[in-house]
Structure formats: structure tokens, C-alpha cells
Amino acid sequence: MSGIAYTLSVDLPHEAATRQLGEDLALALTRGDCLALEGDLGAGKSTLARAMIRALAGNSDMDVPSPTFTLVQLYDLLPPVAHFDLYRLGDSSELDELGFDDALEDGICLVEWPKRAEDRLGKGVIWLSYDFTPDGGRRVTFTGAEAKISRIRRTLSIRQFLTENGMTGAERRFLSGDADYRAYEYISAPDRPRRILMDSPQRPPTPVIRDGKTYPELVHLAQDCRAFIAIDQLLNDMGALVPEIFASDPAQGLLLIEDLGEEGVLDENGEPISERYRAAMEVLAHLHRQNVSREIQIGPHHTHRIPDFDAAAMGFETELLLDWYLPWKLDRQATGPERQHYHAIWADLISRIHDHSSLVLRDVHSPNLLWQPERQGLHRIGLIDFQDAMIGPAAYDLASLVQDARVTIEPDLQQQLLDHYLALRKSQAGFDSDALAQDFAIMAAQRNCKLLGLWVRLMKRDGKPGYMQHMPRTQRYLASVLTHQVMTPLKTWLENLGLSVES
Template structure:
């Protein structure tokens, strides 16, 4: 690969290389991308399109007929893709009849013979130009807006990472993305070895400073690169817990190759909790909390990760989401008053003071259904695969039990919630210095802290980020707050919420 400021030049020696490029592009493209493919007959345009479509479909046998006569062939896949062949286009106006603009608004458009479209294609497109090479094979030039070229450079960088670590010609497939800048791929080694997982996690860009000169991510201690993941992964594995083995790293670039723990979770086909798996998860969590973790974790190369504290600024920043987003939404845009804010934060200062003497341990932070992998062939705590812990902190151990039994995205019926609490407490009570009453107080405080954060976060995702789907969780997380309020330590916050007009359901929706 030759990387120029405004284009990328690749040499594709054979059809296999063209197929690999198509598969890689399937990981880089997003809805709204138009890809114009330029080149003579037999240059490789159709081969690349076919590979890209099969990769998006994750189906090597997907039928991909040529759209030469139909002019367009559409595919309803993970991302909708429309494959245009404009060789027989009689007039540019026919693009409207073919539904080009609608297809581009909903998904990806691949366009062969783009020269027939004149100036009708978007200026923000990605151009891929195929040229025959004198040495055989093809030379391919990729160009487009810088933001799109950045995506293409990233997927090609990952391809080089795989090759540098002995995974030449591995097949790559989209696995998932999460709410951060991270994305994940399934990697299928060319030699047929077991499937792997690749974490693509470029360094988190800092947002604007919002308090004490720090951005939100630093105040609440979100990982800014992959070093914390590597550190916590090694610490968990040293203690016998089932975090994935790390097989290759480029930590500076934010690329990790991991053992694949599988895709079987703790929910049934209907999305309901499987009791056995949840109870095993509670037992695993009790074992984690019975295991001491050093605050400083030394890694190869001299790098040291210091696990941050779940401190007062982090807790208060999160609970302020209720003030800044939930209540204004409920009040049709009217913000909370200065007096309400002061009273609310004073209550939280007092609650955080109550946590001074409670048990502290490592807090994985998101110990809930999306991040728990079931490995039923095992018999110990390693039945519970752990995959999301880069934001781990040192804080009240009760927080992770809240995450499990008050899953933000899955309704845990009250009887099962109570059973999980009883299981956990029975295991922890075997430890002589475990204080159940103090733990239950901290559980109630952390349940309220998490619920206040989430009930504000759902509205922020709706209003700021245009993601209304998360609002369906609000009845559940409001119910979680009402459960937390059963503990007398939360009486002041319960009264404040009632006076503020926050309505709490008696049970989850």
C-alpha cells in the first residue's frame, strides 16, 4: 500500500487480493456511502462488489447476479446495499426512477460505470479506480473525502496488523460496535483454526472541558485507550476468571486480537433471563469480590495501569444527568432551579459520605447481560465469560451486583432479583469480615446512583444523539430507583424525587 495525502494506492496481484479488499471495505462502509467503481471490463469491479456483498451478508454463497440488465440489484442486509450497473443507462434522469437517492439515504450504493451518471453522483463519494498493471494484477486507487479515507486507512491498517502477526488471508466479518469508539470483528484464520475476535479501539478523543478543566470522560474515568483493557484482562485471568486471552496487540494503535469466548449469553431466545446462568453470574461476582486486586498493574514494556477510584466527582457527574436531561424533558424544557440542584447535590454528598466505610473492590462497571458470555461446557466460575471491563474502577463492590440484578436492558423479575441477592450474600457471608448490613446500604445507594444516571442518559440519547430506542428502558430503570428507595438511607432522595415530580412505577414494564 502507498498512502498519499489525498488517495490510497494498492497493488492487487490476483483475484484473492481483490476479494480481500472487498471484504475489508464491507467493514469500513456506512449508510450514506456511495462507492463509484471505475475501470475497464474485466478490471475486477464486479469481483470486488460480489465479495463486499457476501461479507456484509456474512454468507459466502449469497447469490449476487449482475445488474447489467436490471440496472440495480438491492440487498436487505445488516446494512442495506444497492448495486448499480449504469452501463445501459440511457439518461441520467433514470437514476431517479431507479430510486438512487432513497437507496443512498438508507444504505450503501455501489456504482459500476459511474461515468454514465455524469455529475449526478454525490461529490462526497468514494472513488475506486482499477488499472491493469504491467506486472500483472491490478493497481487500485482509492480517493474521497478525508473522513472516509480515514475509515479506509483504518481497515487496511488492521489488515496489515493481521498479516504482521501471522494471519495472512484471514477472513474478517463485522461482529458489533458499542456506544463508544470501539468496534469488533470476527477473524477466521485461513488455516481453519478457531475463530478469533479483533477489538478495534482507537484512542478516545477528548471532548470539551466541562469541569475543572477536564472532559466528561476523564471525570467519570472512562478508558482512553486499550491499555486498561489489557491490564484488567491479565489481572482477571491470573485469578482464574474467564477473560479472553490476548493473542496479539498494537496498543498504541488500539488494536487487539483476542480469544473468542463465544456468542451464547444469559438470555433465552425471547430475551428473558435464564435463571441458572444469572445465578452462576452472581456466584462469579462474589468470587471476584473475594479476590484482592492490586491498584497498580504493571504491563510489559514498563507501562503501569493505575485503577482509578469511583470517586465523588465521578458519582456526582453521573447523577447530574437526571437534573440536566430527565427533569427538563419531563417539564417540557423547563430546567431545574438552582435551589433544586443545590438540594439534590447536597443529598448526594451525604449519601457518598455514607460510602466511606463500605467494602471497596474492583468494579467492572458493566457487569450485565450484553457483557456476560455463557460457557456451559465449563464447571467453575470460568463458565462466566467477561468481555467488557476496560472502565474498571475501585469502588463499592455493591455496584456490580446492582448492574447484574438491575439490568438496564432486561427486566429481572423481582423474585429472581431477590434470589440473586440471597445467593450472593450467602457466598459473601462465608468471609468473616463481610458486613451484610453495610453492604445492603451501599447496594441501595449505588442502585440509586446508577438509576439516576440512566434515567438521564436515556433522554440525552434521545435529545442530543437522536437515538429514541433507549427510551423503552426508562420504565424499568425508574422501577429500579423505586426498589432502591426501599432502604431507609435513601429517604431524603425519595422525598426530593417526589417533590420534583418524578413518578416511579410499582413494578417494571
């Protein structure tokens, strides 16, 4: 432990507090973390480890046997968990037989009596040391690298936020993380409906890459959770169904919101349910008929201004294809002339877009649409994940839905959905269906060019290869809109580079 300066202490007055701490730690540790549990017999090490494992498994009644005699118990979870008890370890050679080093690398390790393998734990270990307090309780002190201790401090802050907002002793379970930096939890307390904890701190700093701005600034991504609060308020006022916000702490980036359920717009085989996609299209048509104020007041001291989905942001997003997809496909970087030609094509396409005045939610696709079978009308679809909303072309959200990046929407259903949208808007004064068709082709191509690069970036830079499963679908979607006459220059550019995609 020499040279590690970051510590954090927590008092545990009773066994229930130990179990709660284990549950909180389950939401703070991740693949590659090793928690070394150091303390006397009866200190509570096994109680804490057992609570952690059950929370990671999402099963409060799961059998978690002690590894005292087996030395290790392995759990096939996400991530994998290895629970070691080294009290009976004969010598360090037994660690090799137990797969100790592989476990440290591949998942989360919980190690009781860690001093017996201290030289094998590595510099990234988190030490948890127990002391008895005069009143019979325990005090645990965490010691480790700053980033790891910060994660533990964060999960304890979330627990405090829940306690301060009427959720004392609530059960926390991991729900999801997104492709960005936010995370979500299920929060359950006796005699209360289940709720969602949104963990959305200030956006972490990223490098300045152009015009003194970072990538999130260039493409107008939300900087903190106040954007979610504002757009939630706006959508509710516009008649859409969004989660109610029960408690918020914008300074910490914490929101306690309504749980709109788990039923989405796909069937049990992951196929689109046309009725539900049509209902989502009705929500979009309703929103796109309305004028939207760009400024939303949040409390007495903050006004959220909805950014414009301007030409600079649209063009910059398309560069993901140049920077990530092209090198991945061609094993080389784009040349200067190739980049210039691509930029010119997109500048011209973007200049041809007719509508720039609609509310653009940005990610209207299956993960963010929750079916509400007991509700009527627009409220049959619950909307989530809209904090990055902008003012721009309605066609962008149509493309997000009709060419859902996470699920295959066959051409016939795509056309049915677009026809349904046109029927809902055709009576609106000034609405031009031909203009919308061109806008749709441009914005669908813009979105798919962005996604082609994004999937590669998530794999190469961020270590998230799972998104590559969407690559073939995204290629097909792009190919289908390249058939519109306005897209001929882009189609030719792709073909000339050997980047042609098949529909």
C-alpha cells in the same frame, strides 16, 4: 472530485486480493457512504462489489447478481445496500425512478459507471479508480473526504495486523459496536479456532466540560486498549475466566483475543436463566473477597493504575439525569436551585457508602457475560468488556447484575440473587449485610439515574434511539430501590418535580 485532496492506493495482484479488499471495505463503510467504482470493463468492479455485499450479509455463498440489466439491485441488510450499474442508463430521469437519491441517503451505495451520474453523487462520495499494472494486476486509488479515507486506512491496517499475527487471508465479519467508540469483528482462518478482533484506538477527543477535564476523564473511562490488557491480566490472576490475548498492538489499539462463544445468560426468548445469573453472582462474590493492587505492570514501559470510583465520578454520572432525562420529560432545563438540591442529595448519599475497596468491573450485565457449559466453577461465566474497571463499592456491580439494564429481572429473582451473594460472603471477616443492603440501594439508584440520562443522550445526541427500549425497565428498577429509607430525599425530590417513577 475537484477540491478533494485525500487519496489512498492499494495494489491488487490477483482476484483473491480484490475479494479481500471488498471484505475489508465492508467493515469501513457505513450508512450514507457512496462508493463510486470507476474503471474499464473487466477491471474487477463487480468482483469487489460482490465481495462487499456478501461480507455485509455475512454469507460468503450469497447470490449477488449483476445489476447490468436491472440497473440496481437492492439488499435488505443493516445498513441497506444498493448496487447500481449505470452503464445502460438512458438519461438522468431514470435515476429518480430507481430511487437513487433515497438510496444515497438511507444506506450504502455501490455505483459502477458513476460518471453517468456524477452530478448526483454529492460531496461525500468516495471514488475508487482502477488502473492496470504492468504485471496484469490492478491498482485502485481511493479519493474522498479525510474522515472517509481514514476509515479505509484503518480497515487496511487491521488487515495488516492480522497478517503479521498469523491470520493471513482470514475472513473478517462484523460482530458488534458498543455504545462507546469500540468495534469488534469475528476473525476466521482455516484450521484455527475463531477469534475476536477488538478495534479500540485511542479514545477520540471530546470537549473539556469541568475542571479542565473531559467527560471520559471525569468518570474514569479507559483512554486506550492498555486498560483492557491490564484488567484482563488482573482478572485472570484472580481466577476469573477472561479472553486470552493472542496479539496486541497498543499503539494502534488492536487486540486479537479469544472467542468465548455466543451463548449468554438469557434463554431464546431473552429471559434471564437463573442458574447462569447465580453463577455470575458467584464470580462477583469471589472477586469482592480479594484485595486488589491498584497498579498493574504491562510490559516493561507501562503501568496501568486502576482509578478510584470516587465521589466526584459518582456524582458527575448522576448529572446525566439532570442534563438529559429531566429536559426530555419536562421539556425544560433544571433550575439552579433544583440542581443544587439534587447535588446535595447525592453528596450525602455517596458519603453514606460503606465499601470503597472492591474491584468494580462497571458493566456486569447480560451482554458481557458468556456461558461456558463445558467448564466448571467460576469458569462457567466468561467476562468481557471490563476495560473501565475501577476500585469502589462492590454494590455497584451487584446493581449492574441484579438490575440488568438490558433484561427484566423480576423482584423475586433479584432477591434470590442478592441472598445467594450474601450467603457466599457472610463468613468473611468484617462483612456487614445491612451495610451492603444500603450500599446496594445507593449504587443501584446512582446507576439507574445515570442510565435514564444516558438513554436519552444516546437518542438525542448520538442518533442511537434503540437504547430507549430500556427506559421503562430502568424507571422500574429505580423505583424499586427508592423504597429503601436512605433514598427518601431523592424520592421526594423526584416527586416534587413530577419525575416520580412507578415500580
